[in-house]
Amino acid sequence: MFTVVVELGDRSYPIHIGSGLLASDTLLRQTLQGRRVMVVSNDRVAPLYLDAVLGALDPERTATCILPDGEQHKTLASVERIVTDLLQRRFGRDCVLLALGGGVVGDLTGFAAAVYQRGVDFVQVPTTLLAQVDSAVGGKTAVNHALGKNMIGAFHQPIAVLSDFDTFATLPAREYRAGLAEVVKYGLISDAAFFAWLQTHSRELQQRDPAALAHAIRRSCEIKAEVVAGDEQEQGRRAILNLGHTFGHALETGLGYGTLLHGEAVAIGLRFALDLSAQLGLADAAEVTATIELLRTLGLPTSRPRPLPADRIIELMGVDKKVRDGRLRFVVVNHIGSAEVRADIAQSMLLKILDRGVEPEDVAQS
Amino acid sequence: MFTVVVELGDRSYPIHIGSGLLASDTLLRQTLQGRRVMVVSNDRVAPLYLDAVLGALDPERTATCILPDGEQHKTLASVERIVTDLLQRRFGRDCVLLALGGGVVGDLTGFAAAVYQRGVDFVQVPTTLLAQVDSAVGGKTAVNHALGKNMIGAFHQPIAVLSDFDTFATLPAREYRAGLAEVVKYGLISDAAFFAWLQTHSRELQQRDPAALAHAIRRSCEIKAEVVAGDEQEQGRRAILNLGHTFGHALETGLGYGTLLHGEAVAIGLRFALDLSAQLGLADAAEVTATIELLRTLGLPTSRPRPLPADRIIELMGVDKKVRDGRLRFVVVNHIGSAEVRADIAQSMLLKILDRGVEPEDVAQS
Numbered sequence: 112m113f114t115v116v117v118e119l120g121d122r123s124y125p126i127h128i129g130s131g132l133l134a135s136d137t138l139l140r141q142t143l144q145g146r147r148v149m150v151v152s153n154d155r156v157a158p159l160y161l162d163a164v165l166g167a168l169d170p171e172r173t174a175t176c177i178l179p180d181g182e183q184h185k186t187l188a189s190v191e192r193i194v195t196d197l198l199q200r201r202f203g204r205d206c207v208l209l210a211l212g213g214g215v216v217g218d219l220t221g222f223a224a225a226v227y228q229r230g231v232d233f234v235q236v237p238t239t240l241l242a243q244v245d246s247a248v249g250g251k252t253a254v255n256h257a258l259g260k261n262m263i264g265a266f267h268q269p270i271a272v273l274s275d276f277d278t279f280a281t282l283p284a285r286e287y288r289a290g291l292a293e294v295v296k297y298g299l300i301s302d303a304a305f306f307a308w309l310q311t312h313s314r315e316l317q318q319r320d321p322a323a324l325a326h327a328i329r330r331s332c333e334i335k336a337e338v339v340a341g342d343e344q345e346q347g348r349r350a351i352l353n354l355g356h357t358f359g360h361a362l363e364t365g366l367g368y369g370t371l372l373h374g375e376a377v378a379i380g381l382r383f384a385l386d387l388s389a390q391l392g393l394a395d396a397a398e399v400t401a402t403i404e405l406l407r408t409l410g411l412p413t414s415r416p417r418p419l420p421a422d423r424i425i426e427l428m429g430v431d432k433k434v435r436d437g438r439l440r441f442v443v444v445n446h447i448g449s450a451e452v453r454a455d456i457a458q459s460m461l462l463k464i465l466d467r468g469v470e471p472e473d474v475a476q477s
Numbered sequence: 478m479f480t481v482v483v484e485l486g487d488r489s490y491p492i493h494i495g496s497g498l499l500a501s502d503t504l505l506r507q508t509l510q511g512r513r514v515m516v517v518s519n520d521r522v523a524p525l526y527l528d529a530v531l532g533a534l535d536p537e538r539t540a541t542c543i544l545p546d547g548e549q550h551k552t553l554a555s556v557e558r559i560v561t562d563l564l565q566r567r568f569g570r571d572c573v574l575l576a577l578g579g580g581v582v583g584d585l586t587g588f589a590a591a592v593y594q595r596g597v598d599f600v601q602v603p604t605t606l607l608a609q610v611d612s613a614v615g616g617k618t619a620v621n622h623a624l625g626k627n628m629i630g631a632f633h634q635p636i637a638v639l640s641d642f643d644t645f646a647t648l649p650a651r652e653y654r655a656g657l658a659e660v661v662k663y664g665l666i667s668d669a670a671f672f673a674w675l676q677t678h679s680r681e682l683q684q685r686d687p688a689a690l691a692h693a694i695r696r697s698c699e700i701k702a703e704v705v706a707g708d709e710q711e712q713g714r715r716a717i718l719n720l721g722h723t724f725g726h727a728l729e730t731g732l733g734y735g736t737l738l739h740g741e742a743v744a745i746g747l748r749f750a751l752d753l754s755a756q757l758g759l760a761d762a763a764e765v766t767a768t769i770e771l772l773r774t775l776g777l778p779t780s781r782p783r784p785l786p787a788d789r790i791i792e793l794m795g796v797d798k799k800v801r802d803g804r805l806r807f808v809v810v811n812h813i814g815s816a817e818v819r820a821d822i823a824q825s826m827l828l829k830i831l832d833r834g835v836e837p838e839d840v841a842q843s
Contacts, residue, residue: 194622226631229619258565
């Protein structure tokens with residue numbers, strides 16, 4: 112096991128990363144220290160890992176709230192359900208929520224913890240690659256609104272993150288691959304050497320090689336922890352973590368939550384972010400190609416689904432949180448390993464980019 | 478006009494208090510500085526003051542969201558409605574919400590501002606006495622849950638509070654009186670001289686005398702600002718502001734939101750808090766009598782409504798936010814002008830106190 116610390120003064124917290132973290136109950140006990148705990152999970156993850164978590168906790172002081180699985184349940188209604196369970200069991204301000212699941216469970220539980228009685232502690236136990244490298248770290252919590260993803264939320268840091276590799280044993284291939292999109296993002300925004308390492312280790316990553324995974328998760332968490340520590344509430348640099356996400360969120364919202372996995376939408380978004388960067392004269396053609404190649408090698412989509420026309424995507428991007436004073440803001444890549452936010456993107460340029468990279472009419476032709 | 482500042486470092490903000498603040502548009506313009514504004518109000522206040530507010534703002538950059546009036550609408554559903562309006566109008570993170578109304582509008586709008594895109598600015602324009610002396614100041618925002626009042630919320634400070642006395646011209650007598658309960662609370666928890674002043678000026682306050690009101694509001698805001706500055710997130714001393722509120726919230730929840738006004742429930746709660754303080758050997762009998770007398774003189778209730786039995790009130794108090802580790806915590810008065818939090822109250826003592834102070838079976842007999 113190794114530990115990455117997110118340095119945020121009195122809100123600093125550890126990300127414990129390793130194998131066997133759930134099987135041994137020591138870490139969970141140390142983290143929760145006998146407090147009252149509400150474990151929030153979903154009906155797909157709970158049958159796999161709930162018993163392991165409950166085994167480490169005092170049954171008298173523990174309750175569970177199992178929600179239906181899926182992004183379409185990341186709503187205020189689910190938050191209300193968690194709050195109802197907390198109130199029915201008379202959990203006070205000194206309780207802890209424990210999010211056991213992927214990004215949806217983590218975002219939702221974190222937001223419930225942020226607003227229950229104006230804020231209680233929570234612990235992240237991410238069980239997907241995407242959650243371990245991205246959503247469980249950094250304190251962004253949120254639920255979706257029919258008109259936009261993550262539009263209702265709060266910055267609320269967990270008191271600890273426990274990332275157990277062993278949970279990948281049960282992770283479906285499609286979800287595993289989706290998590291790799293965020294890993295590629297970290298290379299693109301901040302570490303060219305890591306991007307190169309991903310290129311040379313793509314086969315090991317596809318095969319879920321433990322050593323390769325350990326390095327990929329650790330480096331991803333280190334990069335995210337460093338960016339978050341410098342700009343917790345996204346006043347500036349933290350926005351680079353959203354590379355690919357403005358396009359990605361528009362695809363997710365436009366196609367209906369749950370059609371594309373978040374990581375798949377981000378992969379497509381990364382491709383468009385690179386195209387945009389090249390169009391602006393920043394990234395060069397070889398870097399665009401290398402990015403698309405790496406994403407494809409990892410089994411990720413890089414073409415936008417045909418049902419969503421370009422003008423609808425642009426309309427959806429207009430409600431993104433990256434909008435300031437009516438101007439769309441995009442994260443672009445200066446070169447692989449360096450990113451920045453730009454607010455000067457003409458709509459005509461977006462249309463041009465969106466006209467390419469459409470998925471083939473008939474997949475059989477591709 | 479005078480200004481009280483809530484000192485919270487880079488989140489400090491002014492409370493402007495005076496007459497004619499809405500009639501003159503200078504202050505509103507200065508506060509909002511040409512930003513996009515969503516004015517949130519209700520269908521009772523909007524017909525009275527919305528035009529004055531809109532007159533000070535750029536129509537191109539302003540939208541309104543008018544909700545139904547009443548505590549029963551202080552819900553997540555209303556927050557979702559505000560968010561829908563914000564998204565439909567494509568308001569970004571740089572927008573400002575303006576709460577025009579009483580405590581319900583302020584708490585609800587503040588919470589919507591706290592969670593919309595993980596937090597946007599908001600301005601409080603309180604139009605009731607209760608909101609001007611209490612709820613608009615200090616950054617507590619929340620909505621109710623069927624199982625408990627203010628159970629879903631956030632600490633989110635406004636960027637400014639504009640308290641215009643002129644709005645009292647249209648405030649119904651019952652609501653005006655309800656606001657005085659919180660004013661009495663400030664004397665009880667922190668300023669014996671102010672309590673004595675309230676006793677000698679109760680007639681002027683009943684008559685809404687401008688000079689008396691100015692003093693009462695100013696002193697209330699000063700006391701609240703000082704307490705909040707010392708303990709923004711209620712880790713300790715800020716809890717004394719909840720004097721009477723544990724009882725009060727239980728009455729509001731138990732009778733159904735909207736039956737008692739919040740200030741009326743607080744008035745009854747203050748009486749029980751004083752009874753409890755006396756029972757603990759803190760406040761003396763004369764102080765209990767003086768408090769009940771002052772509340773009655775100001776036209777406020779001090780007996781609990783008969784439909785709610787004592788054991789149900791105790792049950793409801795068990796879900797209050799003041800509960801820690803299963804123990805009820807009560808704010809008590811050591812003597813008038815000094816309060817503290819106690820966690821050692823036996824249930825038998827609560828039952829004893831609740832057995833007194835029940836409203837007469839037939840009001841005609843009283």
